Amino acid sequence: MKNTALRILNPFIGLLVCSQAATGLLSDHLPAKVFETVHEGGGILPVTGIALHVILNFGWIKNNLLKRPQTRA
Ligand code: HEM
Structure with missing residues (x-):
């Protein structure tokens, strides 16, 4: 279930980050309305994603990054 959600979510994040980067870097060449809608308005989407x-990977983060190292007896 969690893996299915990540399989769907991850490509969307990739596309949304590319869209932010492209519209941010090309902002001078885009109509103001397009920049406002896609970059400024849509910026919340990659952040939410x-x-x-x-959140979906928090188990991995807890197990791999937040666990104290085991000490040998
Ligand atoms: C790879 C990611 C991003 C790149 C390369 C990027 C790049 C840029 C650039 C170059 C500008 C200035 C455009 C101009 O004034 O001509 C800009 C403006 C802006 N960006 Fe991004 N951006 C990115 C991600 C985001 C995200 C994630 C958000 C929102 C959460 C966001 C929100 C905004 C806003 C609101 C402005 C307008 C700021 C203003 O009114 O001066 N950007 N961005």
Whole structure:
């Protein structure tokens, strides 16, 4: 279930980040309305997607990054 959600979510995050980068870097050549709608308005989408990605992977983060190293007896 979680893996299915990540399989759908991850490509969307990839596309949304590319869209932010492209519209941000090309902003001078885009109509103001397009920049406002896609970059400024749509900026919340990759941020939300990344937050969801971290939440869905929190088990991995806890096990691999937040666990104290085991000490040998
Ligand atoms: C790879 C990611 C991003 C790149 C390369 C990028 C690049 C840029 C650039 C170059 C500008 C200035 C455009 C101009 O004034 O001509 C800009 C403006 C802006 N960006 Fe991004 N951006 C990125 C991600 C985001 C995200 C994730 C958000 C929102 C959460 C966002 C929100 C905005 C807003 C609101 C402005 C307008 C700021 C203003 O009014 O001066 N950007 N971005």
